[in-house]
Amino acid sequence: MKIAVASGKGGTGKTTLSLALAEAITGGCTLLDCDVEEPNCHLFVAGEPWRQLPVEVTVPEFTNDGCDGCGRCVRACRFQALARLGKRVLVFPEMCHSCGGCVLACPHKVLREVPFGIGKLEFRHGRGFELISGVMDVGHAMAPPLIRQLKEHIPPEGLVIMDAPPGTACSMVMTVRNNDFVILVTEPTPFGLHDLKLAVETLREIDLPCGVVINRADDGVALIRDYCQEAGLPVLLEIPYRRDIAEGYSRGGGLLAVCPDLRESFRTLLNTQIPAILQAEGRL
Numbered sequence: 001m002k003i004a005v006a007s008g009k010g011g012t013g014k015t016t017l018s019l020a021l022a023e024a025i026t027g028g029c030t031l032l033d034c035d036v037e038e039p040n041c042h043l044f045v046a047g048e049p050w051r052q053l054p055v056e057v058t059v060p061e062f063t064n065d066g067c068d069g070c071g072r073c074v075r076a077c078r079f080q081a082l083a084r085l086g087k088r089v090l091v092f093p094e095m096c097h098s099c100g101g102c103v104l105a106c107p108h109k110v111l112r113e114v115p116f117g118i119g120k121l122e123f124r125h126g127r128g129f130e131l132i133s134g135v136m137d138v139g140h141a142m143a144p145p146l147i148r149q150l151k152e153h154i155p156p157e158g159l160v161i162m163d164a165p166p167g168t169a170c171s172m173v174m175t176v177r178n179n180d181f182v183i184l185v186t187e188p189t190p191f192g193l194h195d196l197k198l199a200v201e202t203l204r205e206i207d208l209p210c211g212v213v214i215n216r217a218d219d220g221v222a223l224i225r226d227y228c229q230e231a232g233l234p235v236l237l238e239i240p241y242r243r244d245i246a247e248g249y250s251r252g253g254g255l256l257a258v259c260p261d262l263r264e265s266f267r268t269l270l271n272t273q274i275p276a277i278l279q280a281e282g283r284l
Contacts, residue, residue, distance in 0.1 A: 002180050002181075003163050004162040004176040005161065005272070006175070007173055008153070008166075008192075008199035009165075009191065012186055012192060013239070014035075017183065017185050023254065027159075028129055028158070031130065031132070031160075032154070033131065034150060036134035036136045041131055043104055044254050049124050054119075055145075055150075057145045059116040060082070060096065062087070069087030071084045071108060075257070076104070077102050079095050079103060080095055094142070098113075101125060104160060117137065119135050121133070121153065134147060148273055168198050172199075175267035183236065184200065185212075185215055189207040189220065192224070200231060210235040213237045214237070218237065229250050
């Protein structure tokens with residue numbers, strides 16, 4: 001089963017929950033850190049990566065001086081990765097989506113596709129799970145190709161948990177796509193509710209089942225509960241707003257190090273609650 005942990009905004013506790021779920025499950029699992037612009041699951045896993053793989057995409061390059069500046073390649077590019085200045089054509093590889101359209105459009109065949117590095121994958125042994133992190137190189141902004149290659153390393157069997165990027169942009173959609181279930185982490189604040197609604201709308205648009213975990217639950221938790229009831233969303237778990245959790249997390253201990261009593265709740269969430277929701281919706 002593949003489960004993504006997402007939210008409409010940053011700082012709600014996606015990484016906290018993802019790590020706790022990965023540690024709680026019996027028999028191990030694979031955790032993918034898909035927040036490739038700022039991955040931080042590895043901060044809670046001791047040791048250096050035992051394996052690193054470069055991640056490359058293809059970008060256009062001129063093979064010779066046969067370009068006459070006709071501009072067909074520029075017009076073919078929908079992403080403004082090419083620009084014509086007089087009879088010169090400039091290539092902006094950071095904006096390229098590697099579709100190859102410009103190469104096909106060139107009548108003189110002076111364009112070719114060459115590798116262009118955008119980041120790397122790091123493999124680590126976690127506390128009872130395997131961690132694979134996507135790390136984007138500084139200065140790059142194209143997260144989806146890196147996430148796509150990260151997901152190619154999903155094992156064929158077993159539980160996979162994906163720590164998604166914040167928000168509802170294309171990188172989040174790339175992460176949750178083809179997952180069996182999405183856990184939306186939120187907080188009981190007006191901002192948390194607003195961004196939760198955006199995330200729910202996004203997931204319903206692409207027909208993905210989801211449930212809600214309320215992090216830092218306090219006296220304002222009714223705000224989220226009421227919305228979930230109106231929207232027909234199951235509230236899977238409420239994590240209390242406690243100072244010792246924040247202190248333990250700041251020391252790199254993780255949620256279960258401070259609240260070991262939550263381990264069984266996480267196991268129930270994974271082994272009972274989510275399968276029951278999928279079965280009720282006819283997806284299992």
